[in-house]
Amino acid sequence: MTPLTALMENPLFKPLWDAFPYLPACFSRWEGMTLGDIAASTYGTADRPGRMAASAEAIDCMAALTARSLGPEAEAALRTSFSRSNAVLSANLHGIDCLPEMVQAVHFFGLDRLASGERGTVIPVLSCGGISLQSSAYPRGMLAFPEGQPIRFPLFRSAWQDTVELNAPALTERDVRAIRPLWHVSHPYIQQGLDTVVRHMLAPETLALERFGEQATGVNARLCAERFSDSRPVVVYLELEEVARALLFRDLERSDSLLHRALFVPHLRESLVRRLAGVRGCWSPKAAAGQALPRTESNGTVFFWGTDERGRRHPLRLTSSQGELRLEGTGVRLPFTPEAVVEALRDRLVYPGLFVSYMTLVFEHGLRCYGGIFLVNYLPTMIRHVCETFAERKEPLPPLPAETALAAFAVTVRARTSRGLFPAGMLEMAAAGGLDRTQLQFLANLPLEDVLPFSLAEWCLQYVPEQHRPPEWETALRDAAEHWKGITLELA
Numbered sequence: 001m002t003p004l005t006a007l008m009e010n011p012l013f014k015p016l017w018d019a020f021p022y023l024p025a026c027f028s029r030w031e032g033m034t035l036g037d038i039a040a041s042t043y044g045t046a047d048r049p050g051r052m053a054a055s056a057e058a059i060d061c062m063a064a065l066t067a068r069s070l071g072p073e074a075e076a077a078l079r080t081s082f083s084r085s086n087a088v089l090s091a092n093l094h095g096i097d098c099l100p101e102m103v104q105a106v107h108f109f110g111l112d113r114l115a116s117g118e119r120g121t122v123i124p125v126l127s128c129g130g131i132s133l134q135s136s137a138y139p140r141g142m143l144a145f146p147e148g149q150p151i152r153f154p155l156f157r158s159a160w161q162d163t164v165e166l167n168a169p170a171l172t173e174r175d176v177r178a179i180r181p182l183w184h185v186s187h188p189y190i191q192q193g194l195d196t197v198v199r200h201m202l203a204p205e206t207l208a209l210e211r212f213g214e215q216a217t218g219v220n221a222r223l224c225a226e227r228f229s230d231s232r233p234v235v236v237y238l239e240l241e242e243v244a245r246a247l248l249f250r251d252l253e254r255s256d257s258l259l260h261r262a263l264f265v266p267h268l269r270e271s272l273v274r275r276l277a278g279v280r281g282c283w284s285p286k287a288a289a290g291q292a293l294p295r296t297e298s299n300g301t302v303f304f305w306g307t308d309e310r311g312r313r314h315p316l317r318l319t320s321s322q323g324e325l326r327l328e329g330t331g332v333r334l335p336f337t338p339e340a341v342v343e344a345l346r347d348r349l350v351y352p353g354l355f356v357s358y359m360t361l362v363f364e365h366g367l368r369c370y371g372g373i374f375l376v377n378y379l380p381t382m383i384r385h386v387c388e389t390f391a392e393r394k395e396p397l398p399p400l401p402a403e404t405a406l407a408a409f410a411v412t413v414r415a416r417t418s419r420g421l422f423p424a425g426m427l428e429m430a431a432a433g434g435l436d437r438t439q440l441q442f443l444a445n446l447p448l449e450d451v452l453p454f455s456l457a458e459w460c461l462q463y464v465p466e467q468h469r470p471p472e473w474e475t476a477l478r479d480a481a482e483h484w485k486g487i488t489l490e491l492a
Helices: 003-008 011-019 023-028 035-043 056-070 072-082 100-109 111-116 173-182 188-201 212-227 240-251 258-264 266-275 338-346 354-364 375-392 426-431 437-444 452-463 473-481
Strands: 087-089 122-127 141-144 151-154 234-239 304-307 313-315 317-321 324-329 332-335 350-352 368-370 413-417 420-423 487-490
Touching (some): 003 023, 003 452, 011 023, 011 452, 035 100, 035 111, 035 437, 056 072, 056 212, 056 234, 072 122, 072 234, 087 100, 100 111, 100 122, 100 420, 100 426, 111 437, 122 240, 141 426, 173 188, 188 426, 212 234, 212 426, 234 240, 240 354, 258 266, 258 338, 258 375, 304 324, 304 338, 332 338, 350 354, 354 368, 354 375, 413 426, 437 487, 452 473
Parallel strands (some): 087 122, 122 234, 413 487
Antiparallel strands (some): 141 151, 304 313, 317 324, 413 420
């Protein structure tokens, strides 16, 4: 029995496989591979027979957004990268990226290239902007994890907490300087990391940008260049929904596009609304039935989210009155026609939900989207239902997209202070000076089973319901997690 097989068959992790039955197959494909091998074969830039290419429209759109936040050199680098690979990391949530699992997904995604010392490696990240500033990723500010629990350092005041990141205004120098004295710093390393972020927030090129989302793109790119100073990669965070919104202007006007048919051909739309009810990233059965949807319940939204004057999102449902179909929700009553939806997208009265965003990016524009524990299931589920629905009605489909794979899971770097050992996020890695080429080469040569136990144990503790946890299970998990051979950063 191989080490990875033994790990997967360890009864300690059975409750995790019961909760997420698709996970074992995600790892078994990487039997006998190192982390560098996984990055090269799964997310790398090598040509693959029959691979789809990103559309010219998608490349132009992402290049324009990149130029706005990062300038012409980054734009040119992104264009060159997409001529070689259509792979994007899409597990992250947009903001100043701090969460260890998401921050570390960046170097795992590009590990083969970073470890080789290739200068200017491009790593595109389509991160979700349709989240409130108070979300678990905390785009309202920054997070540190000195005892394994998050400590928050806000950039926006609490009045903004329900605003969706896509609608957040740019921060001014006055905003940053006014809120900084309110931070309570408990560790010297945190202060060092915060100073680094504030330096980038107050840079003239950051303050000149028009939206917070654009500022986050610029700050994240500069933090990543410093984190991997030997190779200085071009890490481009773009808002998933903002890219999809721009592409939908044309896609919804084309009657032969997949999205136009999925939304506006009645029998296709009705089948998809019914099939996707209850699927993560889509909508609830209540939403599918056209019932009223309160803003704060977990019902999702049908195709698009509406926004109000405070920048908060509101779920929308489809209603019919006197033969006219409408998208309806708080403050939104929109005829459900291509022309009306495109106009509302242009005016930023609505933005695309995850289903519409991903079907546009994947089917229409040929992107390979890689993500985390949830996306690796819900994106293939969306794709399967679209394929089955169109096949049943003998509707032609674009080429099938490449298989989705995990990218955000491998905790390869931990930090240690006098108070303990914990996964390293952005502030921790900034304070430590990032990772040099020698460290990245070490990670690239590690077998998957040398870091996987820690991630599996963390998922078990986070996602397995209490009633499904065997006696003494948590202690055994923590023991198993210590069979980990990544990099430890020593912090004050």
